[in-house]
Amino acid sequence: MRRFPALAETQFRRYFIGQSIALVGGFAHNVALTWLAYRLSGSTLVLGIVGFATMAPTLLVSPVAGLFADRFSRRRLLLIVLGTVCLQCLVLAVLAFGGWINTSGLITIALLRGLLFAFEIPVRHAFLAELVRDRSLLPNAVALHSSALNGARFVGPAIGGLIIGSAGEAWCFLLHALTLCATLVQIWRIHTVGTPRAASGKSFLHDYGEGWRYAFGDKVIARLLLGVFVLGFAVAPYTFLMPAAVAQAFGPHPELVGWFLSAAGFGAMAAAIALAVHHGSRRLQWVAVAGSAVAGMGLLVFSLSPWVGLSLAAMVLVGLGTIAQAAATNMTIQSRVDDQQRGRVMAIYTAMFLGAMPLGSLAFGQLGQAIGATQALCAGALLALAGAALGAGRLRRAGVADTSNLHGAAGP
Secondary structure, X not given: OOOOHXXXXXXXXXXXXXXXXXXXXXXXXXXXXXXXXXXXXXXXXXXXXXXXXXXXHHXXXXXXXXXXXXXXXXXXXXXXXXXXXXXXXXXXXXXXXXXXXXXXXXXXXXXXXXXXHHHHHHHHHHHHHHOOOOHHHHHHHHHHXXXXXXXXXHHHHHHHHHHHHHOOHHHHHHHHXXXXXXXXXXXXXOOOOOOOOXXXXXOHHHHHHHHHHXXXXXXXXXXXXXHHHHHHHHOOOHHHXXXXXXXXXXXXXXXXXXXXXXXXXXXXXXXXXXXXXXXXXXXXXXXXXXXXXXXXXXXXXXXXXXXXXXXXXXXXXXXXXXXXXXXXXXXXXXXXXXXXXXXXXXXXXXXXXXOHHHHHHHHHHHHHHHHOHHHHHHHHHHHHHHHHHHHHHHXXXXXXXXXXXXXXXXXX
16 A cells, blocks of 8 residues: 555545446447447448547536536535446447447447537546545545556456457457446445535536636646647547558458457556656656657557557557556646536547547548548647647646646645
């Protein structure tokens, strides 16, 4: 517990266990969803549309979810939303088992799933602050949560690829429904140590604008949010374009999709664990910029590689860099933000990072349809590298050295 002190908190530990199980099923589900879409359509553009449908709601829904997270019980909101996701997974599993699903139906279900998770993710991030009594442990809790997420990113796609190859996509959808029950049970058992603030007495529109003004009025938070937006747009769409990239480079091998995504998950898990162990790091803004550079370089190598082994190594770098950027940004923001703004600011973080993914998926899906999936990934890698260079220049001009001031307090 010395390296991971947040696990000593009973409520956080319960949530961590439940999430660790459910997220494995979630990543297996994601592999099955994209592979089924490509099997039904054979189109890179359809993969881009599925990615857009899955992630686009975060652009609009997540900031609104932040308002709910600041006004209502986060625990209750999570129970409602994740229970609905579980039912949606069961419906998709039945449709897939019966062979009753088509491309348009799959896109519709992906949109519904995207709406639900666009609401759940910012509520989940804000909920973490209620699970630790000692706020100095909050950065460690954030990093551990990221470790659970990225451990699942490592294990889940490999499991999904094996299940698809041996039994079919429907079993992955059923697996996700079953693993979600673990999170629902643990959230039900949790008694939070804090509550969201009372309603401000002002309109939702006022509170919505207040959250954006607060986030971009802080120069550190604003700089980090712009960085995750570029990374989400340029690099993150690889998750949706991977089936087409694998098919074009190595042939129709769903197990390779799982391997490559798991390699990225391994790198992501390594980055998250390193940040959890060194949760007191005071140079997290530089970690974020370096993460963007590493992710871009890894994706560039993957897009040009003709060998499976080199491609696996490159995807480790993609995952490591992506989560170094995202987790360092999350930890810094969580440590700077005021409690009364937490739900809205974390919702903006979600919208900037995950909301950039559908835009990138649509753009690079269309580009991939014209020039090939691997060439589209190469273009995204070059954009990410340019963004990292600009970010490094901004930090130098700002004279940033000890950047994140991780003192453990809730406010800036």
